Amino acid sequence: xxxxxxxxxxxxxxxxxxxxxxxxxxxxxxxxxxxxxxxxxxxxxxxxxxxxxxxxxxxxxxxxxxxxxxxxxxxxxxxxxxxxxxxxxxxxxxxxxxxxxxxxxxxxxxxxxxxxxxxxxxxxxxxxxxxxxxxxxxxxxxxxxxxxxxxxxxxxxxxxxxxxxxxxxxxxxxxxxxxxxxxxxxxxxxxxxxxxxxxxxxxxxxxxxxxxxxxxxxxxxxxxxxxxxxxxxxxxxxxxxxxxxxxxxxxxxxxxxxxxxxxxxxxxxxxxxxxxxxxxxxxxxxxxxxxxxxxxxxxxxxxxxxxxxxxxxxxxxxxxxxxxxxxxxxxxxxxxxxxxxxxxxxxxxxxxxxxxxxxxxxxxxxxxxxxxxxxxxxxxxxxxxxxxxxxxxxxxxxxxxxxxxxx
Ligand SMILES: [Zn+2]
Numbered sequence: 168x169x170x171x172x173x174x175x176x177x178x179x180x181x182x183x184x185x186x187x188x189x190x191x192x193x194x195x196x197x198x199x200x201x202x203x204x205x206x207x208x209x210x211x212x213x214x215x216x217x218x219x220x221x222x223x224x225x226x227x228x229x230x231x232x233x234x235x236x237x238x239x240x241x242x243x244x245x246x247x248x249x250x251x252x253x254x255x256x257x258x259x260x261x262x263x264x265x266x267x268x269x270x271x272x273x274x275x276x277x278x279x280x281x282x283x284x285x286x287x288x289x290x291x292x293x294x295x296x297x298x299x300x301x302x303x304x305x306x307x308x309x310x311x312x313x314x315x316x317x318x319x320x321x322x323x324x325x326x327x328x329x330x331x332x333x334x335x336x337x338x339x340x341x342x343x344x345x346x347x348x349x350x351x352x353x354x355x356x357x358x359x360x361x362x363x364x365x366x367x368x369x370x371x372x373x374x375x376x377x378x379x380x381x382x383x384x385x386x387x388x389x390x391x392x393x394x395x396x397x398x399x400x401x402x403x404x405x406x407x408x409x410x411x412x413x414x415x416x417x418x419x420x421x422x423x424x425x426x427x428x429x430x431x432x433x434x435x436x437x438x439x440x441x442x443x444x445x446x447x448x449x450x451x452x453x454x455x456x457x458x459x460x461x462x463x464x465x466x467x468x469x470x471x472x473x474x475x476x477x478x479x480x481x482x483x484x485x486x487x488x489x490x491x492x493x494x495x496x497x498x499x500x501x502x503x504x505x506x507x508x509x510x511x512x513x514x515x516x517x518x519x520x521x522x523x524x525x526x527x528x529x530x531x532x533x534x535x536x537x538x539x540x541x542x543x544x545x546x547x548x549x550x551x552x553x554x555x556x557x558x559x560x561x562x563x564x565x566x567x568x569x570x571x572x573x574x
Contacts, residue, residue: 216263220246223261240315243352245269247314256311256322271312279348286345287321291338294362296397298536299336302328317342317354330540338362364398365424367554372514373544375551375568376401376531377489378522379430379468382409382416386528391423393528397535399545400425402487403522404468407432407452414459421460426547428466428487429453438473445478466548466559474564485559487548489519490567495527504530509537515555515569517548 220239228234233252240247241263248259260269275283292300308326312319323336341359342349367373376394381387382405394401403420405427410417420427431437432452437445453464467484479486493507504527508518520527538545544554548568552559555568 216241216246219263219266220248220261223259223266224248227259238313238315240313242314245274245351249313255324256313258311258313260314271310274314274350275348276350283345283348286348287338287340290340290344290361294338294364294398295336296364296536296539298330298396298539299328299332302326302332303336317356318359328540330537332540334542365400367544367546367550369554369556371544372542373546373551373554374491374512374514374516374518374538375548376518376520376545377404377468377487377548378402378520378531379404380409380434381405381522382413382420383523384413384416386525387413387416387522388419389528390522390531391420391425393532393535394425394545395423397539397545399535399539400547400550401545402426402428402466402547402549404428404430404466404487405456406430406434407448407455410452410459411455417456417459421462426466426549427456427460427464428468428548429456429464429484430468431470434470436471436473437469437478438471438475442477442481445482449482479562479564483561485561486564487517488564488566489517491516491518493518493520493530495520495524495530499524499526501526501529501533505533505537508534509541512538512541512543514543515551515567517551517565517567 220241224236224239227248227250228236231252234257235251236248237251237256238247238249240249244263246261246263248261250257250259258271260271260274261267262269272280288300288304291303303323303326306326309324311322311324313322318339318341321338321340323338326336339362341361342353342355343359344361346353346355376399378387378390378401381403387403390401390403403425405417407429417427429449429452432448435448437448440448449464449467456462456464465484466487467482468487469478472488474486491508491512493504495504495507498504498507504520508530512518520531522528522531535545546554548565549559551568552565555570557568559565
């Protein structure tokens with residue numbers, strides 16, 4: 168009932184407010200002082216450690232005018248000064264208590280150094296072909312590492328590869344992957360992604376590899392392995408009777424991220440057949456494929472590239488031809504096939520080889536690293552179309568797929 172109290176009480180209320188206001192102001196001033204004081208304490212510490220690093224960097228730049236500072240990352244016991252020296256990076260680790268230089272391996276737990284590098288090779292193998300991983304694992308070169316808040320970025324210089332590869336090799340290593348091996352305080356991301364060699368780039372030169380007439384139980388798995396070794400994909404145009412004969416090989420290809428298309432039931436010359444015979448041939452081939460994979464063929468490569476216009480108009484499938492034919496079935500010689508491909512290959516090509524000849528499979532094993540080294544991505548026909556911004560359409564014949572042909 169205080170609202171019935173006479174006016175003098177109202178005056179009292181206001182003075183109470185004034186006193187409280189004074190207290191609040193006092194507390195605010197105290198907090199500001201405390202925060203400022205604390206900031207000062209941290210500031211003094213930082214200044215001391217900063218001086219060590221600043222002096223170090225100044226000396227570096229004085230002694231080598233080619234050095235430019237790229238980043239400086241501070242940790243509990245050291246600071247990483249990451250610089251550019253002409254066309255490459257160079258990294259320094261400075262012990263912030265005594266100002267001495269440390270080696271990169273000093274940042275790792277002594278007994279875990281091998282585990283750390285095993286993990287690095289494992290992550291490299293997710294991103295790069297095996298010929299590059301082997302070159303780094305077994306060869307000699309220089310590793311330069313930028314140590315950041317949540318990850319390290321590794322640069323690999325002066326390693327030799329077979330075939331010769333000269334592009335920059337870099338690897339982002341998230342601390343989640345190596346946390347048990349680090350000898351400093353790190354920050355962990357809740358989410359992160361390892362780099363993958365299968366993240367294809369639409370700005371790179373790209374070709375589709377196609378393998379006809381299989382599957383072969385002995386040779387097709389070698390092609391799948393070679394593709395996997397090089398972070399590549401292909402399209403296998405399979406013959407229906409071989410699909411039925413070698414279901415395990417079909418499964419292997421189907422589960423490997425590669426694409427499978429139809430090459431008719433028995434390698435028939437469809438261009439010389441009537442429509443109902445063609446329909447029944449392709450339906451039987453598809454039923455064999457469906458029995459193994461529960462999936463249906465979405466692409467057709469007519470044997471011999473033979474087709475008539477009625478067939479093109481009535482089949483609800485894109486017709487995949489080729490732009491690069493090394494005539495591997497005719498020469499049956501690995502080096503000839505390699506040369507026939509490498510001498511003319513260009514962006515957007517659809518390359519035709521047969522995974523039923525030993526010499527053709529040898530040639531595939533040889534050209535994949537060579538194509539990688541020349542900057543090519545090797546993918547399936549559907550992936551080539553997607554990377555070139557094209558949608559494969561039924562009733563359309565495709566010989567190659569380039570950006571120009573699909574704008
Ligand atoms: Zn064929």
